[in-house]
Amino acid sequence: MNDDNPIGINRREMLASGFATAAATSVPISAQAKPQPADQPNRMKVTMTVNGEKRTLDLDTRTTLLDALREHLELTGTKKGCDHGQCGACTVIVDGRRINSCLSLAVMHPEAEVTTIEGLGKPDKLHPMQSAFIRHDGYQCGYCTPGQICSAVSTLQEMRDGIPSHVTADLEGTPPFSVDELRERMSGNICRCGAYSNIMEAMLDVAGERA
């Protein structure tokens, strides 16, 4: 214990306890408090391509794709919010499709191509969606932002691919490009700061349909 840190926990542990509080809206406290059973972990090797680089990991089978990225590959851009698929902070792109990395096991992804926020662009060469989020202030605290950006990139791709949504009036036609369409398609990404309108501006900008 040192003077700078009187309660003797590091930043990471503090963040972890913060997650527990955030998750308590959806996860009963009693479930979290349960002691880990003394069962034997099983390990397995898995190889996947992450942001263009082949990576082989030897993991406890319980490791989610999210934890593999954050804890084993040190790609901490992808965030853990609720850890139950409800908030979208963990959204990454796997084999061209956005998914919740918290609800997928790493060992279920042999040979997968995974793109995280770190792989979309680099600080000196940002992805257009990353630049647009900065330009339009598409965030406040920034915690949900990596998931929002991965989701936004995939959303525009899904529209180009002609995948319909809940608000598409004509199922047989090409989904029209509209704010309603984008909002519905982005509903799996929650922003506690409420930056939704600026996220929308950023997406419209990238799609070339500035509002």
Place this chain on the structure above:
Amino acid sequence: MRAFSFERATSPAEAAAAVARTPGAKFIAGGTNLLDLMKLEIETPTHLVDVNDLGLDKITPTDDGGLRIGALVRNTDLAADNRVRRDYGVLSRALLAGASGQLRNKATTAGNLLQRTRCPYFYDPAMPCNKRKPGSGCAAIGGFNRNLAIMGVSDKCIATHPSDMAVAMRALDATVETVKPDGKTRAIPIADFHRLPGDTPQIETNLQPGECITAVTLPRPIGGKHVYHKVRDRASYAFALISVAAVVRDDGTGRLAFGGLAHKPWRVEAAEAKIGDGAKAVTDIALAGAKTTPQNAFKLPLVERTLGGILTEARA
């Protein structure tokens, strides 16, 4: 999460045999429901059999003019399939009304059918729940039950089945195809697939241990206007309070199935003869014998009015 061993099966029969021979084994497809429940230790499989490599990710025409949907077809791909959009619109609509874009990219046809209830007490291991722990009681009866069942309930469980997709499949008279651990296949009409809670709410379907779903088939298209109307607490990304899957033809005949009301998609075929007489005539039959609580009695008028809107729209 409890520890488990993991294997990837390469054929449906092998997957079924693997689950049958390992006590505590389960299939995993998209993982979006199972992993959620494993994190809470509501599900505690000791072995997982990954079915993602079984080649069951295709949608193909059947000999009698219908469609065979592979068990591993993702909800996104099923909703976006041109044949489904054209001939079975109610199914596309139901899928698109469920979950989020990210979840639908992972969620599979079989996993969606087998997703478990969203009853809040089922999710809370500190509370009694006959479904999670048989014989422990039901905290929802007399508890917070606003979103729980009003049809086919028992004094052991009043949970609902949360799937939107399954409601549309019920209206379309789908059939669930499976392979059993001994390699024999069978076809289960969707009406007989999910069970009412009765005295054994922990048994949710008529699948046998280790039985692996390989496909869901749809009979040839029946025409008509296809509507799926889901009423929920927010405009997107929320489970249904109630939902109505409707196929209504110009001559006034049609199909109606309801979600959010029971432990299975709710359909009473006899009520469909009354479509021409309006929503009240239909719900008088379809919802006869409803058992509501003060918190969820609102579902009765909500279903009638939602159906009323659909029938007016269909006639226009």
